[in-house]
Amino acid sequence: MSGTWIGRDLPPIRRGGREYFLLGHRGELYLVVNQCPHRGGPLKFGFVNDAGQIVCPLHKGAFAVDTLIAQRSTIRLLEAETAP
Numbered sequence: 758m759s760g761t762w763i764g765r766d767l768p769p770i771r772r773g774g775r776e777y778f779l780l781g782h783r784g785e786l787y788l789v790v791n792q793c794p795h796r797g798g799p800l801k802f803g804f805v806n807d808a809g810q811i812v813c814p815l816h817k818g819a820f821a822v823d824t825l826i827a828q829r830s831t832i833r834l835l836e837a838e839t840a841p
């Protein structure tokens with residue numbers, strides 16, 4: 758198991774006119790634009806392969822999670838600080 762998952766069953770997450778999906782990776786959470794770098798396929802409905810890559814449902818392109826996380830549009834979610 759790669760420790761990577763896609764929040765495919767979650768409702769669409771929209772921000773600034775773009776749609777994102779929730780991506781869990783190594784215990785961190787990210788919002789990643791739901792557009793494949795190839796031709797904009799909905800990565801949210803892809804899957805994580807044995808190499809830990811996200812496979813796009815449209816043309817089966819496989820993308821390294823680190824590459825998706827490194828996109829400027831990706832948002833890393835931080836834990837809310839809890840009051841003492």
Ligand code: FES
Binds near residue numbers: 798813819
């Ligand atoms: S649009 Fe994703 S592989 Fe082509």
